[in-house]
Amino acid sequence: GDSVTQMEGPVTLSEEAFLTINCTYTATGYPSLFWYVQYPGEGLQLLLKATKADDKGSNKGFEATYRKETTSFHLEKGSVQVSDSAVYFCALSDPGGSARQLTFGSGTQLTVLP
Amino acid sequence: DVKVTQSSRYLVKRTGEKVFLECVQDMDHENMFWYRQDPGLGLRLIYFSYDVKMKEKGDIPEGYSVSREKKERFSLILESASTNQTSMYLCASRPGQGRNEQFFGPGTRLTVL
Numbered sequence: 001g002d003s004v005t006q007m008e009g010p011v012t013l014s015e016e017a018f019l020t021i022n023c024t025y026t027a028t029g030y031p032s033l034f035w036y037v038q039y040p041g042e043g044l045q046l047l048l049k050a051t052k053a054d055d056k057g058s059n060k061g062f063e064a065t066y067r068k069e070t071t072s073f074h075l076e077k078g079s080v081q082v083s084d085s086a087v088y089f090c091a092l093s094d095p096g097g098s099a100r101q102l103t104f105g106s107g108t109q110l111t112v113l114p
Numbered sequence: 115d116v117k118v119t120q121s122s123r124y125l126v127k128r129t130g131e132k133v134f135l136e137c138v139q140d141m142d143h144e145n146m147f148w149y150r151q152d153p154g155l156g157l158r159l160i161y162f163s164y165d166v167k168m169k170e171k172g173d174i175p176e177g178y179s180v181s182r183e184k185k186e187r188f189s190l191i192l193e194s195a196s197t198n199q200t201s202m203y204l205c206a207s208r209p210g211q212g213r214n215e216q217f218f219g220p221g222t223r224l225t226v227l
Contacts, residue, residue, distance in 0.1 A: 032214045032215075034215055036218075041221075041223075042220055043118075043204050043218035043220045043221045044157075044204065044206075044218040046216075046217065049215055051214075093215075095214075101147075101159060101162070102214075102216055104156055104157045106156045
């Protein structure tokens, strides 16, 4: 079945550091890929998405590129801020499976120190 | 912007009580979902609905039921609350028509004593 594997956290960085959170996936079809962010005590917010190979999703300085050859969708940001401290979830929607459902990774806790 | 609202942010109930969690979306989305989120277990799908009066079981439906009488509203029901149902409950909706992203509400933190 479908699965999403994220790098384990927690990740702690200093402000203005470069961020990478790794995400790889297994899917039967050609999935759409997503990154969600969850701030403390809140629900999940869609951060960015990509729907086909080589697409780059971007939002708020975050980027991720859909790499079909490596089945990856790594999240990057060039300079993190304290306000980026949150839990980040990688997810996929597989049209070969139940397209109504999302498969989530386990989440990566990011803490950015001033 | 898509808006998904949940009836309560925090809820405290006693064992054996019947609990209703309400979710409303304002964008005419076809699909709606209920998840629970627990430390170390991630998000787990309880039930989802792809149309009014239609529902499908997710990964952990035991102890829960749902109701979708109107397109914009999806209710999660705990028939007899138990302490192991203490959790964060997240509702989401999905547009359909080829768009697969889900939009989440703020969550309800339920404590069952």
